Amino acid sequence: MAKINKVVIQWELVFLFQEIKDKLSLYDLIEVSILSKLLRDKFKPLIFTCIEINEQKLSNRCNYFIDKDGNLPVINSSVIDRFLGTSKVFNSEIEFKAAKINPFTNSIKIEFNSYCQYSKEIILINIGKPCFYIFPLISLFINLTKLKLVECTVSIKDFNICISELKNIEVLELVKAEFIETTEKDTIVKSIKLPVNIKELSWFDNILTSPFDQSLAYEFLSKRISISSVKFDPPAIHYQELKKLKPPFNVKHPLFLIPFLQINPQLTSISVPYDNINVSLIKYLSTNPTITELCLDFQNIKRFRPMNFNPNLPYIKTLYLLNFNVNHYDSVCSFIKSCIDLDEAKVIHKAL
CATH class of the missing domain: 3.40.50 (Rossmann fold)
Structure with a gap:
């Protein structure tokens, strides 16, 4: 075992609780930290087995791009100031995504990377349109066996990529999810893919939405863009491992069920x-x-x-x-x- 350099490690930074920092000496911190690291390694597979991400948890983060009342922040004046005195044209949409959305998704990507290998189940619930920018990160959870979306908006392209990369998904629950059509090589992608190894499926009131200009992030999140939506049914193909159609389950066309x-x-x-x-x-x-x-x-x-x-x-x-x-x-x-x-x-x- 490699020898630990107790001088180089900043042991006082290991713990976040101020009470522990105040009460324990540096040497006590060293001992407890070693024990704590071992416990964390042991408990990680249990702690991070199921991850639920919802609107409330996201809004409690200081850098989330939607406030606790569900409102978008006003374009920060400091962002605009960077363009004063330059010949560059200010684009509030591009700058909003660069200044607000990208830093947030980058920060949670770092967080996901620290435990994604242990997660078997992901639940995304009531996130709405912001999920459009968060969902692509789900492909990091390579050992996922269950995915649940409730009242979330995702790109069909991102969803299909995610499903293709996550080979172990057996349970898929889609409840009032909004799937936005995307354009790929001048072709509109309108159909979603279900996991090849799917065993259980829930499908309830999911809608298909026409494409929008993805450069208009602020307009999209503030619901100023008018886009048409229609309910749709899951792909009616053979799924070799499928055993259960779980509640809630309904389809747009009553005649869909028997052929399926x-x-x-x-x-x-x-x-x-x-x-x-x-x-x-x-x-x-x-x-x-x-x-x-x-x-x-x-x-x-x-x-x-x-x-x-x-x-x-x-x-x-x-x-x-x-x-x-x-x-x-x-x-x-x-x-x-x-x-x-x-x-x-x-x-x-x-x-x-």
Whole structure:
């Protein structure tokens, strides 16, 4: 083991807590620091297994480019002053990105690099449009097995690059995510890629947005740019490892689901909004012994309508009843009775 030079190391800088600095001598700091480093190395895989990044955590950082009220800072006068007396034309958009966004993303990139190898799960929640500039850094987490986006905006190009580089993702949850089309070699990239090894997928109210001029960062973040959006469905292709469609799960086109199930016959568990229950789906489930787990989601029902047919689900072993109330009682009873070989029924009031 290499000998530690106790003189060169600034041991008083090892700890951030002022109380420890005040109470411990330099030699005490040396001993405790060695012990602390060992503990940190041991605990890092546990501490950083799951990372959640949300708007509140970001806004608490002093250099975040959005304040705690969700507002953009006014272009700093000191930035403008650099251009006075020069022939260079001042571009507030370019300078905002250079002065505010880039320093922030560079700082969290350094932070991510210190623990990204230990992380298995990343949750990005309620970040909104700023996520457009943060998301590309997710590709640093090379050992990621689960990625969750909730109310975040990302570039389709960056998302596809990230998915291509992160080979181990098995669980993908996309909830009210906004995917912005991007232009690549004069071609608009409109379709997203899902992980090749995906085993579980959640998909809920995701939208596709037309491209915008990416040099207009300030305008984009301040929502002054008018861009059109439309809900869209996941790519309807075969995913060899896919086993579960997890709640929340809904699609734009009701006719999407059965063809998707048909090209993915290996699925064993699906989540279906009550609004999407129809005779065709029941018929498919009644003849498919592979799907043994069904989640019936009663949330966001536009207009509740009792079923006018008797379902027959002989292969369902586990039934989840999600977000239902007394108004749905008769339909729930019909479903339970239709599962003649049912082993378990669970009532749940939030997403699994």
